[in-house]
Structure formats: C-alpha cells, structure tokens
Amino acid sequence: MALRELTIRNFAIIKHLEIEIDDGLTVVTGETGAGKSILLDALDLLLGSRAENEMIRHGEEQCEITAIFEIKGLTEVQEWLSEHDLSGDDEGLCLIRRVLRKSKPTKCYINDQPTTLASLRELGYLLVDLHGQHEHQALSRSADQRRVLDQFSGHGDAIKVMAKLASKIRRLEKELGSTTQVRSDNADRIELIEFQVSELDEANVVEGEFEELEIEYTRLNNSQELIDGIELAIDSLFENESSNLTSELGRQIHSLSDLQEFDPSITPVNDLLNTALVQIEEAQSLLNAVRSKIDQDPERLREIEQRRDTIINLARKHRCRESELPGRHQALHVELEELKDSSSQPEKLQRKIKEAKASYFKIAQAISEKRQLVAEQLSEEITRQMQDLGMRGGELAIVVEPQISDDIVVTDHGIDHIEFMVSTNHGMPLKSLNKTASGGELSRISLAIQVITSQKLDTPTMIFDEVDVGVGGRVAQIVGSRLRDLGKHAQVICITHLPQVASQGQQHIFIDKVTTDSETYSNLVKLDADGRTTEIARMLGGEVITERTRAHAQEMLAAAN
Structure with a gap:
C-alpha cells in the first residue's frame, strides 16, 4: 500500500530513471550537489506543485514523471477515485502521470484519464505526506494539523456525519435565501x-x-x-x-x-x-x-x-x-x-435549519470535547519525542479553541480552531508552528508526530527531507531508529547526509552526478550490501575510505539489522 514505481524523464538533470521502491525505510544519499532531493522534487511536481520551465532538462522540450501506487486497502483513496470517475482497470493500483511542456499547458493524468491539477493535489494529499521545506510540509497547513489530531482521536465516523449535516445546512440556507426573495417578489x-x-x-x-x-x-x-x-x-x-x-x-x-x-x-x-x-x-x-x-x-x-x-x-x-x-x-x-405555499416555505425551511443545526452542534460539541482531551495527550507525547530528537527544552502544544457565537459559520470540520504551537527552546514562549520552527526542526517535529500517530494515520507514503539537519551523534542515531520504526507501519523515504540515519534503511538509493565532455546528469542506483558499506564508509570518512571506516560502516549496518 505505497509508492511502487517511479519513472522520471528529462527532469532537472535526470535524463531517464526508473526505480522500484520497497516497503519500510528507504534512505537516499549522495554527495553534496548530486541532487539528493530529486525524488522529493519529482514527486512534489507529480502531485500538483507549481511547475516551471527550468525544471525541464536543458535541451529538451518536455519532462514526464510517472508513479504507480499500490492502493489495495486504502479505502479513502479508492472512494475518492470512484467519486471522480477515475478508477483504473486494476482497482489495486493507481497510475499518476504529469507531463510538463515548455510552450504548452501541463498535462495531468490519473489512471490514464486526463484530469486537473486540483485533482492531482487532492489525491496527492491522500497518497504522500511530504516533509521537506516549509512550502512542502503538510504539517504547516491548518487543515492537516486538524487532520492529524482527528485521525489520532479516532472519531472519523462522527466527523463524516457532522460534515453531511453541514452540507445539508448550507443547502437549506441557500434555499431559504431564494424562497425569501421569492416571497418578497x-x-x-x-x-x-x-x-x-x-x-x-x-x-x-x-x-x-x-x-x-x-x-x-x-x-x-x-x-x-x-x-x-x-x-x-x-x-x-x-x-x-x-x-x-x-x-x-x-x-x-x-x-x-x-x-x-x-x-x-x-x-x-x-x-x-x-x-x-x-x-x-x-x-x-x-x-x-x-x-x-x-x-x-x-x-x-x-x-x-x-x-x-x-x-x-x-x-x-x-x-x-x-x-x-x-x-x-x-x-x-x-x-x-x-x-401562498411558497410564501410559507421560509418558515418551514427555518424550522428544518434549526433542527439540523441542533444536531450539528451536538455532534460538533462532542467532537470538540474529545479533541481537547486528545490534544493534551498528543501534545505531551510529541514533546517527549522532541527531547530525544535533539530539541531539549522544546515543547509542542495543540491548541483547540471552540468558536461559539450566534453567527458562527457551519463548516464540515466543526466548531474548533486548531493550531499547533511550538517552543523550540526552554523558556521561550509558544508560537505558531509554521512561523517558528526551522526546516530541520519542523521535519523532526513531523517525525515525532508520525512516529506517535503512525498506527492511526492512513497516508501510505511519507518522505522526509532535512530531518537530520543540525543533529549528529546519539540524536542522529535516534532519528534513524525512529524512521525505521515508522517504516513498520508505512513506506518511509528519507533524504539524509548522516550515516547514523542511512544505516537504518532497509533499502538504500545512491544519487550520483555524472559529468562527461558533453553533458551532466544524475543517476540513481539501488545499492547492494557491499555498495551500502562503501557509501556509509564514505559518509563517515569522506573520499578516502579506509579499512577502519569500512569496519565502522559494517558495524553500524549490523547493529541496525
């Protein structure tokens, strides 16, 4: 239930790459400037991010990115595809393709059917959780903060009922507006x-x-x-x-x-x-x-x-x-x-709206109360994880504020304003997460959340970039261990420059930049056991690989396995 195959043609400095990705933790390494973030960038483009002509390889007219996802058991994904008439011949797989062209509009396909960029984004949120810089991170979006809390709370069915009531109320209010005008007319x-x-x-x-x-x-x-x-x-x-x-x-x-x-x-x-x-x-x-x-x-x-x-x-x-x-x-x-009957309709509609709102707010209040209880528990667990991930003295607090007023707007997600607040250093005040944390800190907080909620969250593929920025030694080892634990419940892809993290991977992809007289391109290689030892030894000791660094690398790999 995850990303199975990724094909990239003429993207950035990639000419043509095809790679199969396994379950568990996949680590991506390479020398500085080799383009380690290429998987994240390609997937981000594939799933609806803004496209620019500079992404197309020099000298080419278009680039193409294709991914195959295994979606068997992903009910929410299958329902979305069915609702949008985009189900494929094989219900267990989902094929996504995007073609970026220099002089023509971009083309998007889901299961070989043309679709919109907005649809790619919607589906992308259900398939891949990207933990990179601020503009890519789901955790910085208010809607995704609420989604994390709700999935951890386990009241998804109640939220669906509440959303249906909200939709009914909006429909009745629209009808009321029309009939009121009709009565006047x-x-x-x-x-x-x-x-x-x-x-x-x-x-x-x-x-x-x-x-x-x-x-x-x-x-x-x-x-x-x-x-x-x-x-x-x-x-x-x-x-x-x-x-x-x-x-x-x-x-x-x-x-x-x-x-x-x-x-x-x-x-x-x-x-x-x-x-x-x-x-x-x-x-x-x-x-x-x-x-x-x-x-x-x-x-x-x-x-x-x-x-x-x-x-x-x-x-x-x-x-x-x-x-x-x-x-x-x-x-x-x-x-x-x-x-005369239509003139009496507003009163009937007002009664229906009143009844629907009573049901809505009863469910919304119950959801709010549970959110507040779970938010306190989840905040404490994330804060504990942050201490182990090199953020000693840091704190995360999930604030749930019910919005109660006569003119409150009915929404699908209830009456609460939910915001993740963070303090990255002891004694510092709590501030909004997406305004305070650095890219590396945000990635580590995301990792802490994912480790805690992994058994309840249903996003099949998670990608972490810069999760190990600013850490080393014992903390780096803990980061790698947490990523490996997370890989037990979801497919995890981590771009890293630390051997402590790389050694924890069950699959290791090495990105190498090749330069010839006429061109430069990146190459992705799935490393075997000997290749992994060599790469981790390089990460430990630099270009000169000694028997000692190889032995150390072997020791790290053995300890991880």
Whole structure:
C-alpha cells in the first residue's frame, strides 16, 4: 500500500530513471550537489506543485514523471477515485502521470484519464505526506494539523456525519435565501391574483355558459323577425286555404295513384311523394314547436345582455376567449395556492435549519470535547519525542479553541480552531508552528508526530527531507531508529547526509552526478550490501575510505539489522 514505481524523464538533470521502491525505510544519499532531493522534487511536481520551465532538462522540450501506487486497502483513496470517475482497470493500483511542456499547458493524468491539477493535489494529499521545506510540509497547513489530531482521536465516523449535516445546512440556507426573495417578489403577484380570483368567484362562469347565452341572446334579440318569418312559412306551406303545399301535394299523390294501374313505373314516384309528404308534415310540427318557444321577453333579454357583457369584459381583462374563462379561473386558483405555499416555505425551511443545526452542534460539541482531551495527550507525547530528537527544552502544544457565537459559520470540520504551537527552546514562549520552527526542526517535529500517530494515520507514503539537519551523534542515531520504526507501519523515504540515519534503511538509493565532455546528469542506483558499506564508509570518512571506516560502516549496518 505505497509508492511502487517511479519513472522520471528529462527532469532537472535526470535524463531517464526508473526505480522500484520497497516497503519500510528507504534512505537516499549522495554527495553534496548530486541532487539528493530529486525524488522529493519529482514527486512534489507529480502531485500538483507549481511547475516551471527550468525544471525541464536543458535541451529538451518536455519532462514526464510517472508513479504507480499500490492502493489495495486504502479505502479513502479508492472512494475518492470512484467519486471522480477515475478508477483504473486494476482497482489495486493507481497510475499518476504529469507531463510538463515548455510552450504548452501541463498535462495531468490519473489512471490514464486526463484530469486537473486540483485533482492531482487532492489525491496527492491522500497518497504522500511530504516533509521537506516549509512550502512542502503538510504539517504547516491548518487543515492537516486538524487532520492529524482527528485521525489520532479516532472519531472519523462522527466527523463524516457532522460534515453531511453541514452540507445539508448550507443547502437549506441557500434555499431559504431564494424562497425569501421569492416571497418578497411574489407579494404583489399574490395580491393581484387574489383580486382576480375573487372577481371570478363572484362571476362564477361555468363551462359552456357563454355559448348557451349567445344562442338565447340571438333568439331573443331577433324574436320579431323569427316570428314573422316562421308564421309566413307555416301559412304558405300548410295553412293557406286557397293554396298550400300540403294540400297540393296530397291532391297530386291521389291523381298519380289512379294512374298506377295504367303504368306501374309511376309507383316509385308516388312512393317518394308520399315520403316527402310525411317529412313536410314533420317539418310543420317542428316549425310550430319552434314558434311556440319564441317569446318577446324584454326583461329576460336585458338579463342576458348584462350577463353576456360581464363575461365579455372579464375575458377581455384576462386576455382570453369567453369560453376559456372557467379554465382561467381554475388556473388562477392553482397558482394562488402555489404562491401562498411558497410564501410559507421560509418558515418551514427555518424550522428544518434549526433542527439540523441542533444536531450539528451536538455532534460538533462532542467532537470538540474529545479533541481537547486528545490534544493534551498528543501534545505531551510529541514533546517527549522532541527531547530525544535533539530539541531539549522544546515543547509542542495543540491548541483547540471552540468558536461559539450566534453567527458562527457551519463548516464540515466543526466548531474548533486548531493550531499547533511550538517552543523550540526552554523558556521561550509558544508560537505558531509554521512561523517558528526551522526546516530541520519542523521535519523532526513531523517525525515525532508520525512516529506517535503512525498506527492511526492512513497516508501510505511519507518522505522526509532535512530531518537530520543540525543533529549528529546519539540524536542522529535516534532519528534513524525512529524512521525505521515508522517504516513498520508505512513506506518511509528519507533524504539524509548522516550515516547514523542511512544505516537504518532497509533499502538504500545512491544519487550520483555524472559529468562527461558533453553533458551532466544524475543517476540513481539501488545499492547492494557491499555498495551500502562503501557509501556509509564514505559518509563517515569522506573520499578516502579506509579499512577502519569500512569496519565502522559494517558495524553500524549490523547493529541496525
């Protein structure tokens, strides 16, 4: 569960290197100026740090860095990859690649899928903990200080619940802001619709009413003309004594009946005339019925005209047809109910926010109390470790300050302001860690923290640079021993110039700078047992390696193993 392979092409003074890295403690050594920090620099670039063209090897157009991480068992890493749709074909491995080009934008890949620099950084924080200069150190970031404390406290599940509540509260507050604005915007609209609905309620226009009114209005408005026309038709067709259609048709039917015996072909004609006579008689009945219904009722006509005008005016006001008024009435009722419901939404949302905040602050308070207890314990243990690591009289205190106020901003990480405070010398006041400690001191404090928290922290790979600056002798031996202990729980890579630290490594990488007539480049070599003895002897005695320094080197290696 760590960095397995690292490939570097045209980075700084490296032409092409491929190296496999084992579990446990890997030490990196080399002469001054050989580029011992090259692994840290390359990984830092790979995992999202700022890129500069000067990083590309002279004479080349681009550099490329690739790393393969084993992530089996790293649940947080696997979940992150899944959430970002960046999981690879082999779920147990993660391939990260970055290409830096002189004249074009940098390219980033996770499992061969293009991604952003921000995503590289996010994933990088989960995979590698870099302990180098101030700008690289996770320990100098407030968020990572909190992460160290929380992982050591072991309340990760509670923090996840709290973060979900925080997200819910933010969502509800955003919705509340929108609905409050909507209520303000809708106030005039509600007033208008209430008036319109009241007016339509009073009018109570029903489906099909206007069509029926139109028919009755037309009949009453033209009643005299209808009466005169129908009576004339009845008289002409049926009732005129001297000549009417019914009598004449009856006579002709009788005459033709007498002729049928002379010519049978007249029979169908006579049948048709009989049928016509029946229909004429039915028409007479219908005309009489229509006439009987036509009244000259001026009062009823005025009522219809008033009702008709009311409906026409309402339709004009609502910009619709008269027949569409009932549907418009119903639509306004629905809209009014929805607007009134949305106007009451802020109160509902405020109740939900209040309930969610009550749950949030209950969990946040419990987490805060545990943080304060654990912070005291962790501070004491780190301070003890600092004494052994060459910082006698030094002290580290983890300050947890709950932020309680009515206007506190809800965050995923709770109500606490957490800060690591340090005093590197006896009697000196505690000051912020990232403003007080030197690079070497910060690395040693980081080492102390990692040793204590290693069994609870889940970052698989840790890299230390300058962890042994300013120490030697017994302290250097302790530093090496602590790094080796740390390697039991995580993969540790340490760049060192001290033989006491180098001798503790389970894997030893030597960086050598090669110069020819035409070029200079760095070379990385994994040392075997004899190579390790020679390198540690060089670190002990310089360029001239004697039997005595070799014996001393062998003794140190034997003691470490």
